[in-house]
Amino acid sequence: MTSSSGLAPGLSVPHARQGPRDGGGTAAPAGVTDRREPAELADVSDGIGGPQALFRVSGYRTGPEGTKLSMAVGPWLDGVDGTPAVGALGVLADDVLGRPVFVSRPPGTHLVTFELSVEVVLPPPWTGPSLLATGTVVAVDAARGLSRCEIVDGAGRLVATGRAHLRIVPAGWSQPEGIRASTLTTAADLSARDTLGPAGRSGAGSGDPIVAPNRPEFGNGSGAMHGGILFCGSEQAAAAADPEGRFATTSVTIHYLRRADLEVPVVYEVRPEHRGRSVAVYRVTARGPGGKPCSIATVARAAR
Numbered sequence: 001m002t003s004s005s006g007l008a009p010g011l012s013v014p015h016a017r018q019g020p021r022d023g024g025g026t027a028a029p030a031g032v033t034d035r036r037e038p039a040e041l042a043d044v045s046d047g048i049g050g051p052q053a054l055f056r057v058s059g060y061r062t063g064p065e066g067t068k069l070s071m072a073v074g075p076w077l078d079g080v081d082g083t084p085a086v087g088a089l090g091v092l093a094d095d096v097l098g099r100p101v102f103v104s105r106p107p108g109t110h111l112v113t114f115e116l117s118v119e120v121v122l123p124p125p126w127t128g129p130s131l132l133a134t135g136t137v138v139a140v141d142a143a144r145g146l147s148r149c150e151i152v153d154g155a156g157r158l159v160a161t162g163r164a165h166l167r168i169v170p171a172g173w174s175q176p177e178g179i180r181a182s183t184l185t186t187a188a189d190l191s192a193r194d195t196l197g198p199a200g201r202s203g204a205g206s207g208d209p210i211v212a213p214n215r216p217e218f219g220n221g222s223g224a225m226h227g228g229i230l231f232c233g234s235e236q237a238a239a240a241a242d243p244e245g246r247f248a249t250t251s252v253t254i255h256y257l258r259r260a261d262l263e264v265p266v267v268y269e270v271r272p273e274h275r276g277r278s279v280a281v282y283r284v285t286a287r288g289p290g291g292k293p294c295s296i297a298t299v300a301r302a303a304r
Helices: 050-055 086-104 181-187 192-196 198-202 227-240
Strands: 057-063 066-072 109-120 130-140 144-152 158-170 210-212 247-256 266-275 279-287 293-303
Touching (some): 050 057, 050 181, 086 130, 086 144, 086 158, 086 192, 086 227, 086 247, 109 227, 192 198, 192 227, 198 210, 198 227, 210 227, 227 247, 227 266, 227 279, 227 293
Antiparallel strands (some): 057 066, 109 158, 109 247, 130 144, 144 158, 210 266, 247 293, 266 279
């Protein structure tokens, strides 16, 4: 869902941009794969945003097999335990699942991500140099779009599968704002653990709510947090609740309820629904202004 003033929480800049893709043309790449000069990173016409720069998501293209995006493998994927995080797949999955529905939507409409789900097939660490995601449309009608994706590693092995439920709403908001070159440069210095703010570096795990200062690098270009960042933060909050490292994340399903504005911190509340010897299930609620929930995620984890 979305507020009346901006882009949906689960959509990034490339989804919102009006232009050649509205007529079925090919859009420019969504992100960057390496550290380039700020002047090169600043061109919003390339579809580059802070979340894509952070996770090195790039290479948008379409073909008979579906929409494809890649994400470079590197330390930017590392989470609170110092290893690649499943939550780091959030931006890649959100973008590759939204794009094919975007180009298939009815004229004069836009998308808001309602549900995003990723199931791990091959646990990290993953073989590089990059992961490749392929997204396809399952169904589109006047009210909703359904899509699915597969993500493979550099050796061609299936890493994860994903699916999304996107609501179709009337278009009407303004163009996304430009992305500052400095925002993209600083985004490239972050990693998955930074979606929790200082708690991601200090090692949370007390069970208390995690207050994560919002930052422009997490934005989708409309003043709201990218849905893939909320996905990552929710998964990392669940991982932080397991300081002994007994479990690894096997799946994440997140529902987006309202915008997470960049002007205020996001508070992640983690509630263990079940924590046994071999499996654990966490409910993670991300709250924004006034304590209202922006998203609710279910994070499943299993013994390593």
